[in-house]
Amino acid sequence: MNVTIREVAKKAGVSVGTVSRAFNGYSDISPETKERIVESAKLLGYTPNVNARSLSAKVAPNMGIIVSGLMESDGKDNFFLLLLQGIYRYTLQNDFEITLYATDSKNQNQKPYTKFCMEHNISGTILSGITTNDPYFHELVNGGMPCVLIDIHLEGKGLGCVSIDNYAAAKELTQYLFDHNHRDIMLIGGKKNAAVNIERVASVYQAFHENQLELQKNRVMYCDFNEEVAYQKVSKYLKKYGKSQITAFLCLSDIMALGVIRAIRDCGYSIPEDFSIVGFDGIPLCSYVTPKLTTIYQDINEMGYQSAKLLHELVMDDTMSKNVYVPYKLIEGESVRTL
Missing domain, CATH: 1.10.260.40 (lambda repressor-like DNA-binding domains)
Incomplete structure (x- = not known):
């Protein structure tokens, strides 16, 4: 062995x-x-x-960013690019290098996290795209190697997380729809086993509960943070039910919101006259959408900067554990009407 x-x-x-x-x-x-x-x-x-x-x-410290599921992303959200820009901004200011590596769930089964790091001469890593059922996720708790996760909270020495307060943001977004008198809402969720999706979905359920409302299971669609999946599922739903069931779509990513917008229009409906819609992430592409999408904006570039800064701290002191929250804000567009 x-x-x-x-x-x-x-x-x-x-x-x-x-x-x-x-x-x-x-x-x-x-x-x-x-x-x-x-x-x-x-x-x-x-x-x-x-x-x-x-x-x-x-x-200088040799650090790495390991991106999982890179081939599964269509790149429209620019998430990895913005994250890398923020990381590079910190490394440039502090005179050390960081190297990009790509993996997926299959490769993680073949090569443990600590072995991967040692073979590539890595002192610590930033992990992005990891889901809760990935091998690396379970290994990290006892791995002992300094690591910063994007949007996943883990407690342990040498572990850190950088994210926005996804729970608070999702609740604020849901309350925004309630404040505009929407009660019949379809939740468009991402990957079921993605930590960020789990946190956002739980927050939406809590917001319903606090407003003495119930989010029924048939009002939740999981669309894998994928535009085309969202388009196909919502198109099928609208062709079957039309305007008889819901008044608004609450999308837990802007990419899925783009798919929902296409489905609404291709089925002959208008936004926000027939359906209201909100997104999450504030990606640059949505600035070209008409009407302007109401969404939660998160500064991904700053998340990258803070993740590199935190990793530097963890490498120098691998006994510490720390979570860093980057501020977010709700951007109000014209995609929601008051009932």
Whole structure:
């Protein structure tokens, strides 16, 4: 069996993060500790994929961003681009590099998270696109490697999260529809096992409860954060029920809202005269939509910046755990009418 970094850390009497920093040339590791780690690795037969001279070199942190499900995204939301821009902005200001890696659920089964990081000489990572049933998600709790997750909250040493307050934002968006006298609402959800979707959906249910209303199961469509899936499901619904059942669509992403807008129009209806609609994310593409979409805006560029900053902190102190919330705001458009 392959020896893990965790076993090396245990034998050397240090944390996994300390082993990682030692193999990546950090200057805050004493020569005695480095020697003990190297000796422990030799005795166990552990060989990291890192040049031997880096053990004594004073190098900048080598950090990575691992994107899961990159091929599943159509790119219209510009999420990964905006996130990368924010990350790069921080790394440029602080003189270290970050490398992009892509994976998916299948590859995660083949190669554990800590092994992936060590083979690529990574001291810590930013993880985006991970879902709650992904192998990496379950490994992170006890992995010991510094990590920042986008939109997923996990408690543990060396773990951090950057997001907006999705629960508060989704509740505010739902209340906005209630304040415009909408009660018959269709919820358009994303991927069932995505943490951000779980949080937003739970908040919508809570908002209904606080208004003495009930969101019935047949008023929830899961559309995988996919425009085409939303288009097909809503088109089928409108052809069957027309305007007889609902007055508004509450979409938990702007991408799905775009699909719903197409479905409404292709079925011969108008926005907001026949149906009101709200989105979530505030993506640039929605600035070209008529009427202007009411949505929750989240600053993805700033989320990227804060994730790089937080990862830097975690790598330097892998005993800490921290969540960072980036401010959001509700952008009012013309896609909701008052009943």
